[in-house]
Amino acid sequence: MATILGLHFGHDGAAAVVVDGRVAGYVLRERLTRRKHDYGLDRRCIHVATQAAGISLRDVDYCVVTSTQGCDASLADMGDFELAYADADELPLPSSLLQLIHSEGRRIEDVCAPSMLRRVLSVPRDPRTHPVFHKLFQQYEGRSLEDLRPFPMLERHWTSPSWKWDATLDDLRRFSVDEVLSSADARHGFHVPIRLMIDGFRIPGVKLDHHLAHASSAYFRSGFTSSLVFTNDGYAGDRSMMATGAVFLGSNECLVPLWPHRMTMGHVYHDVGIHLGFDALGAPGKLMGLAPYGRPRFFDPRRVETPAGQERRGLDPSARGWIEDVIERAELAGVDSAAPRLPWIPFNQFQLDLAASTQLVFERQWRALVMAGLEMARTNNVCTPNLCLSGGASLNCPSNTALLRVRGVRSLFVEPSCDDGGLAIGAALWLEHALVDGRSTCLTAMSGADAYAGPLQPIGDPRVALGSRGWNAERVDRPEERAAADLAAGRIVGWFEGASEQGPRALGHRSLFAAPFGRPVLHRLNDLKGRERWRPFAPMVLDTARREYFDGPPDDSPFMLHAVQVRSGAIPAAKHVDGTARVQTVSAENGGCYRVLRAFQERTGLPVLLNTSLNGPGEPLIESFDDLLSFMEKRSPDVVYAGGWRIERRDHIATSVHGGAPAVSTTQ
Numbered sequence: 001m002a003t004i005l006g007l008h009f010g011h012d013g014a015a016a017v018v019v020d021g022r023v024a025g026y027v028l029r030e031r032l033t034r035r036k037h038d039y040g041l042d043r044r045c046i047h048v049a050t051q052a053a054g055i056s057l058r059d060v061d062y063c064v065v066t067s068t069q070g071c072d073a074s075l076a077d078m079g080d081f082e083l084a085y086a087d088a089d090e091l092p093l094p095s096s097l098l099q100l101i102h103s104e105g106r107r108i109e110d111v112c113a114p115s116m117l118r119r120v121l122s123v124p125r126d127p128r129t130h131p132v133f134h135k136l137f138q139q140y141e142g143r144s145l146e147d148l149r150p151f152p153m154l155e156r157h158w159t160s161p162s163w164k165w166d167a168t169l170d171d172l173r174r175f176s177v178d179e180v181l182s183s184a185d186a187r188h189g190f191h192v193p194i195r196l197m198i199d200g201f202r203i204p205g206v207k208l209d210h211h212l213a214h215a216s217s218a219y220f221r222s223g224f225t226s227s228l229v230f231t232n233d234g235y236a237g238d239r240s241m242m243a244t245g246a247v248f249l250g251s252n253e254c255l256v257p258l259w260p261h262r263m264t265m266g267h268v269y270h271d272v273g274i275h276l277g278f279d280a281l282g283a284p285g286k287l288m289g290l291a292p293y294g295r296p297r298f299f300d301p302r303r304v305e306t307p308a309g310q311e312r313r314g315l316d317p318s319a320r321g322w323i324e325d326v327i328e329r330a331e332l333a334g335v336d337s338a339a340p341r342l343p344w345i346p347f348n349q350f351q352l353d354l355a356a357s358t359q360l361v362f363e364r365q366w367r368a369l370v371m372a373g374l375e376m377a378r379t380n381n382v383c384t385p386n387l388c389l390s391g392g393a394s395l396n397c398p399s400n401t402a403l404l405r406v407r408g409v410r411s412l413f414v415e416p417s418c419d420d421g422g423l424a425i426g427a428a429l430w431l432e433h434a435l436v437d438g439r440s441t442c443l444t445a446m447s448g449a450d451a452y453a454g455p456l457q458p459i460g461d462p463r464v465a466l467g468s469r470g471w472n473a474e475r476v477d478r479p480e481e482r483a484a485a486d487l488a489a490g491r492i493v494g495w496f497e498g499a500s501e502q503g504p505r506a507l508g509h510r511s512l513f514a515a516p517f518g519r520p521v522l523h524r525l526n527d528l529k530g531r532e533r534w535r536p537f538a539p540m541v542l543d544t545a546r547r548e549y550f551d552g553p554p555d556d557s558p559f560m561l562h563a564v565q566v567r568s569g570a571i572p573a574a575k576h577v578d579g580t581a582r583v584q585t586v587s588a589e590n591g592g593c594y595r596v597l598r599a600f601q602e603r604t605g606l607p608v609l610l611n612t613s614l615n616g617p618g619e620p621l622i623e624s625f626d627d628l629l630s631f632m633e634k635r636s637p638d639v640v641y642a643g644g645w646r647i648e649r650r651d652h653i654a655t656s657v658h659g660g661a662p663a664v665s666t667t668q
């Protein structure tokens with residue numbers, strides 16, 4: 001058992017501390033810098049993670065680093081920070097990859113990816129044509145490479161001779177796993193030794209492959225003894241055989257990559273979102289919300305294949321190829337792809353149907369990949385009814401839930417920071433388990449409470465900051481009951497509590513709550529958050545009442561990563577146009593948000609509230625109390641609760657948005 005520091009340097013940079021197999025501290029850099037999806041790390045981020053874990057860098061035994069594909073590592077405030085590849089194993093953990101590179105007469109630095117920072121700093125990029133680059137790297141403008149000393153990322157790993165670049169799903173179905181399962185290199189060929197110097201401490205560690213870190217973040221928190229693990233994110237390049245994702249087998253606390261699938265549905269989905277005009281860094285989430293407005297009439301079953309499989313069918317598998325194909329078929333069918341927008345939504349019918357068709361292709365690709373993986377597992381006698389998903393493509397709720405309907409699947413686990421923000425955690429958990437080599441029995445299922453892994457934030461006296469700015473703050477004894485009364489009266493309630501949640505979804509510690517009685521609240525909430533009015537909001541429900549209000553699996557959805565059918569007519573604001581909701585099940589372990597929900601149920605009969613993230617447009621979730629005060633000044637929620645304080649605008653006029661708070665139960 002050890003204390004391990006995990007550092008992820010790509011977009012959604014993050015630091016995590018794992019102590020004896022448990023995630024003891026974690027922070028996403030964007031929460032501190034207030035720049036969404038912020039790239040890289042800084043010293044403060046690392047110190048906040050160690051403080052959250054109750055340790056200092058002196059206590060760290062080992063470190064592990066990852067990055068986004070193609071992104072080298074650098075600390076924004078370098079100082080004495082230094083990362084270096086080591087020439088020999090410094091941990092009790094052999095690296096087959098290091099031996100392979102040495103056997104070629106080369107050093108690790110010789111086979112690393114070209115420096116992303118070098119490219120960014122040397123080529124002026126127009127923010128209009130490179131919005132992602134501009135947003136992620138604006139902090140580095142004007143900085144020198146000498147100052148940043150980028151650490152080049154090795155994007156190479158052990159590769160089985162039976163893995164093919166042009167593989168199809170049929171190849172997966174027929175794949176024999178004997179070679180990879182019997183190979184020690186498959187277990188030791190995805191990391192190389194490094195040394196980290198920071199604040200005078202020298203910490204030995206490893207650099208870990210991107211998708212192995214994704215897979216680890218799911219499997220080692222799933223509680224499953226055995227599981228197939230599928231990773232996929234928004235990347236579509238050819239940096240390595242596993243650059244877009246892979247199928248892994250998790251068994252007895254060991255993860256082995258079975259097959260690099262090379263599917264690019266996450267990338268295509270992202271690019272369709274961009275094509276529809278969404279912000280480059282938030283496109284997939286918006287596309288998921290838009291798709292139910294359209295009809296999937298351009299769905300093409302031939303697209304349900306790997307890119308190589310699509311090419312064999314004469315299709316261009318790129319996002320551009322898919323979009324052009326849909327436009328062509330639409331025009332043949334007499335549909336004007338350039339028609340004016342519809343009166344009720346800022347898109348035309350073609351755009352809505354493109355969104356719906358893309359969602360269906362995405363879902364069917366995931367489904368086909370999982371079914372092929374299960375068939376391969378059955379053929380090789382490594383079958384398991386458990387699935388883990390990771391990578392940003394696993395944030396797609398309808399797709400996740402659809403996989404639970406695949407024959408042979410009993411359980412599915414997705415962790416809340418399955419995007420690159422969770423790589424620091426996954427990498428640290430991988431190293432913990434690799435060091436003990438399957439001899440421990442510390443696999444436990446992640447609970448809803450485990451998602452609150454951020455640092456505890458001090459709460460000051462809001463009267464000092466807000467007293468002269470139009471807000472009243474009062475101490476309240478039972479904030480949950482007062483909040484429930486506010487919600488029943490139609491107010492939108494901000495809720496700030498304890499440690500922040502992992503991942504991009506509001507899970508009740510940095511949330512805006514609203515009653516789900518009537519749909520007019522959707523406009524109020526969207527306007528308050530600066531979002532488009534057509535976007536839906538997700539509900540949270542008491543776990544004991546979940547079956548009463550929602551249909552279909554899974555019973556537990558603690559991280560808001562599933563879309564289920566709404567069965568109750570009492571919560572119209574929680575129901576999207578297709579009748580679904582991205583539900584979060586809440587129990588006592590969630591803390592104050594659970595008590596708010598209980599108090600709301602006692603008052604109104606409804607154990608359901610809308611729950612959305614406490615942040616403004618284009619901002620990360622708020623992290624600190626100061627962030628909360630800033631949010632309140634800019635967005636003016638009706639009332640906010642934090643640390644026993646009830647804070648309300650002085651000029652607030654209570655406005656019922658549901659035609660009067662119900663005096664009696666509204667349950668069915």
Ligand SMILES: [Fe+2]
Nearest residue numbers: 233391392420
């Ligand atoms: Fe990723």
